[in-house]
Amino acid sequence: xxxxxxxxxxxxxxxxxxxxxxxxxxxxxxxxxxxxxxxxxxxxxxxxxxxxxxxxxxxxxxxxxxxxxxxxxxxxxxxxxxxxxxxxxxxxxxxxxxxxxxxxxxxxxxxxxxxxxxxxxxxxxxxxxxxxxxxxxxxxxxxxxxxxxxxxxxxxxxxxxxxxxxxxxxxxxxxxxxxxxxxxxxxxxxxxxxxxxxxxxxxxxxxxxxxxxxxxxxxxxxxxxxxxxxxxxxxxxxxxxxxxxxxxxxxxxxxxxxxxxxxxxxxxxxxxxxxxxxxxxxxxxxxxxxxxxxxxxxxxxxxxxxxxxxxxxxxxxxxxxxxxxxxxxxxxxxxxxxxxxxxxxxxxxxxxxxxxxxxxxxxxxxxxxxxxxxxxxxxxxxxxxxxxxxxxxxxxxxxxxxxxxxxxxxxxxxxxxxxxxxxxxxxxxxxxxxxxxxxxxxxxxxxxxxxxxxxxxxxxxxxxxxxxxxxxxxxxxxxxxxxxx
Amino acid sequence: xxxxxxxxxxxxxxxxxxxxxxxxxxxxxxxxxxxxxxxxxxxxxxxxxxxxxxxxxxxxxxxxxxxxxxxxxxxxxxxxxxxxxxxxxxxxxxxxxxxx
Numbered sequence: 001x002x003x004x005x006x007x008x009x010x011x012x013x014x015x016x017x018x019x020x021x022x023x024x025x026x027x028x029x030x031x032x033x034x035x036x037x038x039x040x041x042x043x044x045x046x047x048x049x050x051x052x053x054x055x056x057x058x059x060x061x062x063x064x065x066x067x068x069x070x071x072x073x074x075x076x077x078x079x080x081x082x083x084x085x086x087x088x089x090x091x092x093x094x095x096x097x098x099x100x101x102x103x104x105x106x107x108x109x110x111x112x113x114x115x116x117x118x119x120x121x122x123x124x125x126x127x128x129x130x131x132x133x134x135x136x137x138x139x140x141x142x143x144x145x146x147x148x149x150x151x152x153x154x155x156x157x158x159x160x161x162x163x164x165x166x167x168x169x170x171x172x173x174x175x176x177x178x179x180x181x182x183x184x185x186x187x188x189x190x191x192x193x194x195x196x197x198x199x200x201x202x203x204x205x206x207x208x209x210x211x212x213x214x215x216x217x218x219x220x221x222x223x224x225x226x227x228x229x230x231x232x233x234x235x236x237x238x239x240x241x242x243x244x245x246x247x248x249x250x251x252x253x254x255x256x257x258x259x260x261x262x263x264x265x266x267x268x269x270x271x272x273x274x275x276x277x278x279x280x281x282x283x284x285x286x287x288x289x290x291x292x293x294x295x296x297x298x299x300x301x302x303x304x305x306x307x308x309x310x311x312x313x314x315x316x317x318x319x320x321x322x323x324x325x326x327x328x329x330x331x332x333x334x335x336x337x338x339x340x341x342x343x344x345x346x347x348x349x350x351x352x353x354x355x356x357x358x359x360x361x362x363x364x365x366x367x368x369x370x371x372x373x374x375x376x377x378x379x380x381x382x383x384x385x386x387x388x389x390x391x392x393x394x395x396x397x398x399x400x401x402x403x404x405x406x407x408x409x410x411x412x413x414x415x416x417x418x419x420x421x422x423x424x425x426x427x428x429x430x431x432x433x434x435x436x437x438x439x440x441x442x443x444x445x446x447x448x449x450x451x452x453x454x455x456x457x458x459x460x461x462x463x464x465x466x467x468x469x470x471x472x473x474x475x476x477x478x479x480x481x482x483x484x485x
Numbered sequence: 486x487x488x489x490x491x492x493x494x495x496x497x498x499x500x501x502x503x504x505x506x507x508x509x510x511x512x513x514x515x516x517x518x519x520x521x522x523x524x525x526x527x528x529x530x531x532x533x534x535x536x537x538x539x540x541x542x543x544x545x546x547x548x549x550x551x552x553x554x555x556x557x558x559x560x561x562x563x564x565x566x567x568x569x570x571x572x573x574x575x576x577x578x579x580x581x582x583x584x585x
Contacts, residue, residue, distance in 0.1 A: 090500075128564075131501065180545060181560075217547075227529035277500040277525070284505055312560060314497025315528040315546030349527075353497055 005150050008100035020098040020399040021057070025050040025282060027103050032286045041285040049282025055275045056094055059268055060087060061404030066264040068410040070244030071343065077246050080335060084388035084418040085410075088346030089135070089189075090276030092419030095391065096134035096141055097283075098398035101153045105137045106130065108154070109161055110290070116165065120301070124168040124185050127290040129307035131283050132188040136160040138391075138422045139432045145390040145397070146436040156435040159449060160428050166457055167191045167427075171360065172305040173483055174472035178360040179313055182481070185305035186313070190357035192425035193376055197361035198470050200372045214366040216321035223324035232348045233269030236331070237262030240343070265345070272346060303483060313356035322359055322369040323352035329370070330377045339382035347420035354421055361472040377424060384423030387432065391423070392416035487583045489520040493537045494559065499527040502543035502563050509562040510541065513572055519579060531556065538582045541575070555582075 014023060025046040032042035067085060075081040096102040113126040137157050144153030164187050171194045172185035225231045241258040248254040313319065327348055334340050354377070355369055362368040392401075395417055401407045434445030460467045465484050469475065478484045494510065496502040503525045514521045531540060531548040540550055541559035550556055557578065561571035 184564075224529065224532075227527075273499050277504060280500055281504060284501075284508075288505060306564070308564065309502050311497035311502040312544035312563070315542060315544040315548065317547040320529065320546075349529075350498060352529075 004104060004154070008104065008150060019403070021050055021053040021403075024053065024098050024103070028097075028282050028286070031103065031106060032289075035286055035289055037285045037289045045282045045285045048278050052275060052277070052279030052282065053094065053098070056090070056279060057400060057403040057407075059272060059275050060091070060400065061406045062264065063087075063268045064404070064410040064415070065406035066261045066268075067240065067343075068406070068413060068415055070241045070261065071415060072413060073244040074240060078243050080243060082335070082341055082343035083414055084342045084385065084392070084416045086342055086345045086347050086420040087417045088272065088276075089350060089419055089421045090272065090279070091346065091395075091417060092138055092391075092422040093134045093276075094279060095395045095398050095400060095417075095419075096137050098400070099141050099144075099394055101141050101144055101150065101157065102134060102137055105140070105154070105157050106133060106286075109133050109137075109157070112158065112161060113165075117304075122165045122169055123301075123303065124165050124172065124187065124305045124307055126165065126168070126187050126307045128287075129187045129309060130290050131280070131287045132307075132309065135189040135422050136164050136425075136428055138419070139387075139425070139428045141394050142387045142390045142432050143435045145393045146387075146432075152435055156431060159431050159435070159446075159453075163427060163431060163453060164191065166453070166460065167194055168305065168307060170194070170460060170467050171357070171471045173468045173478055173481065174360045174363075175313065175356075176305075176481070177473050177477040178364060179316055181308075181312065183304070183306050184308045184312065186310060186357060187307040188310050188353075189421055189425055190310050190313070190354050192427050193354060193357040193373075194361055194471060195427055196376050197358045197369075197372055198472075200368070201361055201472070202470065204368065211365055211367045214321070216317040216366065219321040219325060219366070220317065223321075223327075226324045226327040227320070227349055227352070229269040229273070229349050230266050232327075232345075233266030234262055236343075236345055236348070237265035240265075269346065269349075303481070310353045310356055313360075314352050316356075316359070318364045318366055318369075319355055319359050320352050322366045322373065323355045325366075325370055326355060326373045326377070327351050329374050333374065333378055334381050337378050337381060339385060340378070341385040341388060342381055342418040342420065342423075344381075344420050350421050354424060363472050376426075380424040380426050380429075381420075383426050383429045384418060384420070387423065387429070388416050388418045391418065487538070487585065489522060490514070490579050490583060491536060491538045492521060492523045493526050493531075493534055493540045493554075494523060494543070495526040495528045495531055495540060496543040497528055499525050506541060506543050506559045506562045509568075510559070510575070513575065514579070517576060519583070539578060 028049055029042050029046035110127055116122045117125050139160050140153045140157035143156040144150055168185045168187045175185055241261045245254050331344050334344050358373055359369045401411050431449055434449045437445045494503050494507045507523055528542055528546050532551050534550055535552045537554045540554050540556045542556060543559055543563055561567035
């Protein structure tokens with residue numbers, strides 16, 4: 001452990017001189033080389049990553065510059081205080097992988113996954129989803145920045161990883177049956193909603209409530225525009241700027257500000273995916289080489305699940321329909337939800353990723369997905385608001401704020417950043433809470449988390465069928481695929 | 486006869502799986518010396534895309550292209566499972582479109 005901390009400290013010192021846009025790609029290059037990705041692909045990936053990081057900072061600068069005065073004014077005039085701007089999962093990946101814990105866990109997590117899978121303690125093969133490690137390491141980084149302890153951060157990352165793998169094992173057959181894929185599962189953040197959906201489903205079945213089936217297609221056509229980043233940017237932009245300038249609406253100059261800012265926000269929303277796509281390219285060679293190696297050497301198991309990016313579950317018709325309706329519901333409730341401090345923005349189009357973990361449990365029931373999604377995402381927003389300050393601190397430490405004056409300026413005025421999808425994970429929030437509590441509370445908290453985890457883990461290993469079916473899988477499917485005798 | 490195939494690749498966010506599958510398709514088409522252009526998109530855009538000969542999606546979807554471009558599921562290129570069979574199907578489809 002001490003060696004890791006020493007390496008981390010040394011890297012941080014060099015990072016202070018060169019900045020994360022240079023150092024992080026170099027580290028990813030070295031890790032890629034160690035994983036035998038090949039010089040050319042590793043180098044290409046690293047350069048894309050460096051360029052992506054630089055442009056990410058620039059785009060964030062443009063966004064913060066445009067939005068800061070209105071967000072501040074909105075809090076003053078209408079009392080809606082949403083100081084944490086949602087910069088999306090892309091932002092979370094940049095912040096996590098630019099922190100020491102983020103890239104060190106790429107190696108640690110890989111070792112842990114291979115060990116657990118090799119010992120048959122878990123049935124999910126996670127290295128295929130190595131790119132999405134940041135989604136649970138996010139909470140470990142938060143632990144590190146609240147407690148100041150790197151060791152606690154690593155411990156929290158391992159605990160979060162175990163929880164993610166357990167959920168992946170439980171929901172795998174349900175996901176496969178609903179989406180029509182064999183052997184796949186989810187280890188990214190959408191799976192965090194599944195336990196909640198399982199509880200809701202259990203209650204609904206006990207109370208014998210029946211819901212009416214809804215046609216996905218008509219909903220998709222009617223609500224399709226809510227999935228377009230351009231439109232989302234415009235709507236959110238106009239709303240925020242008007243709420244932020246209510247006192248001067250009779251003047252033409254106010255409207256000029258409103259319209260140009262709304263267009264700027266829409267522009268950021270449009271260009272953002274391409275910019276973050278460059279950053280992602282740095283990790284693709286690594287992820288792909290893991291995947292290629294995953295194809296061999298697993299034949300001695302009766303069954304196993306391969307962790308896959310949530311993008312493959314996104315396009316299901318029922319899933320997209322539920323997500324498109326949830327977008328306006330969750331966005332508008334988030335504005336008035338007491339305790340929420342996050343201005344949802346960059347991750348709004350990512351709603352259909354998040355619903356993928358709910359809708360399979362409800363076996364395609366759109367209405368149930370919308371109702372439970374509304375509750376779940378609002379609870380999550382309040383909990384997520386609690387960690388935005390630490391997340392902002394992590395971003396500053398990774399050099400995100402120091403690059404652009406407008407970002408530093410926004411931070412100094414009390415604004416900050418959030419990542420809506422990645423922070424929407426109340427299950428892992430509880431792990432974070434336990435690991436970052438003070439004194440004796442921490443010991444009690446950690447023991448409690450480990451105990452609950454072990455209880456569910458052992459219950460699942462003893463009676464997998466019961467858990468699989470509670471997650472939405474049918475008995476016929478389990479028998480057909482050889483999961484049960 | 487077409488001189489060039491115009492393709493779109495789409496996934497949930499238009500980033501991760503799209504990039505991986507796009508790179509694989511580029512490799513395949515380059516090897517066959519078929520001229521192409523290829524652009525990334527999101528699955529939500531599939532119904533309204535225009536000017537493409539062929540659309541490859543990385544996750545299952547019931548979305549159809551209103552302009553009539555065929556939609557193929559390119560997940561095998563992402564996972565590697567069944568990639569050879571998909572490559573054959575893709576080339577057959579590309580050659581059919583090019584011959585039109």
